[in-house]
Amino acid sequence: MQFEFKTSFDRCFKKLSPPRQQKVYQSIDVLIKHLDGEAALSPGLGLKNWHGDYWEIRAGIKDRVLFEFTDQIVFLFVGNHNQIRKFMKRK
Numbered sequence: 001m002q003f004e005f006k007t008s009f010d011r012c013f014k015k016l017s018p019p020r021q022q023k024v025y026q027s028i029d030v031l032i033k034h035l036d037g038e039a040a041l042s043p044g045l046g047l048k049n050w051h052g053d054y055w056e057i058r059a060g061i062k063d064r065v066l067f068e069f070t071d072q073i074v075f076l077f078v079g080n081h082n083q084i085r086k087f088m089k090r091k
Contacts, residue, residue: 001032001035001036001072001073002071002072002073003032003072003073003074003075004072004073004074004075005074005075006074006075006076006077008076008077008087009075009076009077009078012077012078012079012083013078016063016078020059020060020062020063023059023060023063024059024063024065024078026059027045027057027058027059027060027065028057028059028065028075030042030045031045031047031057031073032073035073044058045057045058046058050066050084050088053068053069053070054066054067054068054076054088054091055067055068055069056084059078062080063078063079063080064078064079064080064081064084065077065078066078066079066084066087066088
């Protein structure tokens with residue numbers, strides 16, 4: 001599975017504290033392992049379809065990771081629910 005991190009994701013990610021960044025990395029790792037067939041989907045991941053090819057996963061209580069899933073995974077944004085909603089309105 002190929003994946004890419006957009007600059008919008010990187011900008012938001014750098015603003016997170018190191019413990020929150022670690023939770024984001026862990027959530028992304030669990031997602032990729034599931035999609036590669038290496039692990040079952042953890043219910044704590046909170047995989048949710050926004051619409052079409054846009055999906056989100058949870059990375060802790062506050063943070064969500066937004067990604068586009070087609071023939072590859074493109075990580076677009078990390079933030080809370082309201083920030084993701086605002087980001088999606090611009091799409």
